[in-house]
Amino acid sequence: MRASLILGALLSGLALAAALVSFLWTPADVTQLAIAQKLLPPSGQHWLGTDHFGRDMLSMIMVGARTSIAVALVAVGIGMGFGVPLGLLAAARGGWIDEVVMRGNDLVFAFPSLVIAILITAALGPSALNAIIAIGIFNIPVFARVTRGGALPIWTLDYIRAAQVAGKGASRISIQHILPNIANLLIVQGTIQFSLGILAEAGLSYVGLGAQPPTPSWGRMLAEAQTMVALAPHVAVIPGLAIVVTVLGLNLLGDGLRDALDPRLRGSP
Secondary structure (H helix, E strand, C coil), rough: CCCHHHHHHHHHHHHHHHHHHHHHCCCCCCCCHHHHHHHCCCCCCCCCCCCCCCCCHHHHHHHHHHHHHHHHHHHHHHHHHHHHHHHHHHHCCCCCHHHHHHHHHHHHCCCCCCHHHHHHHHHHHHHEEEEHHHHHHHHHHHHHHEEEEEEEECCCCCCHHHHCCCCHHHHHHHHHHHHCCCCCHHHHHHHHHHHHHHHHHHHHHCCCCCCCCCCCCCHHHHHHEEEEEEECCHHHHHHHHHHHHHHHHHHHHHHHHHHHHCCCCCCCC
16 A cells, blocks of 8 residues: 555544544534633643634634535535536537537636635625535536546447447446446545545635634634734644645545556556
């Protein structure tokens, strides 16, 4: 097993464990304000210090992990749920259907993903649900393109032609033969989009369009801390590190999975 896969799994697992544990336990109530204890540095009582409202930073990070992971995970699910069938359809049918799907993808890719997300959340209103919709919509063409690109070469193989001669339809071939053979591509791409989803959620929350108070969010924690960096650096450094470590872990995990699942890369140094 490659070092990147192990390290990525450990870092990603750390964020996931924090999110899961937060459902059962946090060191303090994230909705409880204690102004008298605001901006305390890390100590035995508050391992990561407190923010400008006196809330425990470790508790905020744990619940914020839950928010970021949930938004990114559902958004990736939306992208896969709509994008994979579109990609399979484009590869199987070709012709004008393929053109319509691909030109639709090009239209979405013509705009930066964060700009599209900001426009959608600004139109629908700021909330975690609308952030999920915005990020998920951009994920659809990504998975459609990856699916189509992986499926097209497989349609030219002899065993696919044999399945066609045997009377199997395009839909059945796509599900039984094409999809299992591109599953590795989709898994790796899903990991990458998951990390990008966490970044997107943090960006939306930073500008006030993501999860709304009192729900903690890493992006909003950064936004609230920007005026207090000189006074209490930990309130900005800690959520920033949480984002960096989680995204780094997911990217390393994606690289490791790519190497492990791609037969051409197995056994390479």
